[in-house]
Amino acid sequence: MSRIAKALTTAALAVSLVACSSVSLDDKAGAGGAGGADGSGILDPFNSQSILAKQRSIYFDFNSYSVSEQYRGLVETHGKYLVSAPQQRVVIEGNTDARGGSEYNLALGQRRAEAVRRMLTLLGVSDTQVETISLGKEKPKALGNTDADYAENRRADFNYKR
């Protein structure tokens, strides 16, 4: 991971390395097929082929609010882009699974979003670029009540603003 991080110190490059890092990130079904040769190295959140569009989700373990090692590379990729595009704003949206109360889950989702924001801050992203909000358990992506559904909903998403 540190090798990748070093290689990514300038945002304009790293075409192949981003693709490489995304392979290790892609253990979530549907996370975008990860990398590939077809333009996934483009760092443009509004280009559907870009990793910034395809991989916008950080997943969390049950009852966990820290970004796991597995997702640090992805946060770094988004962070480098944001540093390179200081006018670009992003909203980090935290989500939780359906268990527990609405308001406490709203607060938990915020903790997840804040964990991502703090990483971005350490990477040099300006506070003015980032707003963190939580959707709590109110906007579930997976609608079922299986463990897999719960895991899909324990998530913070990068939502880039045009």
Place this chain on the structure above:
Amino acid sequence: MMFNRPYSAPTACKTSGTDLSGWLLACIITTLALFFAGDAQAQLRVDISGAGAQQYPVAIADFSGDAAGSQIAEIIRNDLTRSGQFRLIATTGSTLNVDSPIAFDEWRTRGADFIAYGSVIRLPDGRFEVKYRLGDTVKRGPLDGFTVSGNEKELRRMSHQIADRIYEKITGIKGVFATRIAYVLKQGKTYELQIADADGQNPQVALRSREPIISPAWSPDGARLAYVSFESGKPVVYVHHLTTSKRAPVANYKGNNSAPAWSPDGNTLAVVLTRDGLSQIYTLGANDGSNLRRVTRSPLIDTEPVFAPDGRSLFFTSDRSGSPQIYQTGLEGGEPRRISFNGGYNISPRISPDGKTLLTVTRRDGTYRIASLNLATGAESLLTDGRDDQSPSFAPNGMQVLYAAIQGGRSVLAGVSSDGRVRQTLSVLNGEIREPTWGPFSQ
């Protein structure tokens, strides 16, 4: 049909068990086929189960003079039964009007300590005048009398008002049958903030949205609701005037705005904001959001504030100990005091009107249940035994608790007496009921 909602009587009431006191009654009542006439076309179902410790035996005779009279009596009977504090004595074969002489000894022999009766008169302008009397068969004399009038649509409310009179005269505690509740009904991708009578009937839509609505909170005067709407893509706190339907955001800061709670004087809202990072508690003016003040300062989550009845402190949920627990803090800051200690998950504090009992949602063995904590002794009792019971709130007289439960895979409206003995379910079959909250006494 005299009433705007078709209505049918309880179909079964079963007595079982013979407790030494003779009072214990296990009662299961199913009131079926209550159709809402509104656009929701939802069907309401009321189930009551449980056993009250002491039940007053009361006879409610059909009111005479108009076809509405039997339905008025039925609404009163259902109200009193739902409280779990009354046992209904059959009035078969009796015809009483407001001026009837009452054979107290006969009613006493039938088992009734109290007899309610009355008359309905349809006035020339189409309105109804309802006269009610309550007799005490032990003291052999009148206990109460009351005349109320209103139009056809107000017959349910008038019936609830009479039930409140009966309840208060007999128990000494103010009745809550004429109060209202608010809740969110989710149908497909539509969210409706609804206001209904305390029995779940007569629902009105206050707000319809394609985005979630959570945390409705009644102003102390019952004229306004504060709530959280996601309509702008994130949680924002609104205050909504129910009579005018005028609404405006009162907390719309960077990040989340949520968990509104009214001060007892109705002038201040406590809210939770994330403008400074994680969820923290602030106060602001309820009318215009002015005078923002931060109340809690912790590095972790502080949320779900509720004012103590004296307005001088807040109960809230915090994970500062590593797991969510209930704390109490003065409004001027200071070190919060931890209140809950049982189990690793206690959220959603609600304080009783007398300030003596705290409700929480507690996780036990993987299920979420409503717990009641005696603040003086620390004694805890679990009021419910569901899988996912959430959003408890006290009736304004403190005798009942409203909450959201999962039954048959769907979220429904449920109630339990504050002592945990009597439970009931009000379930709108065509949707999920969320975030119920009981309104104040009607003014």
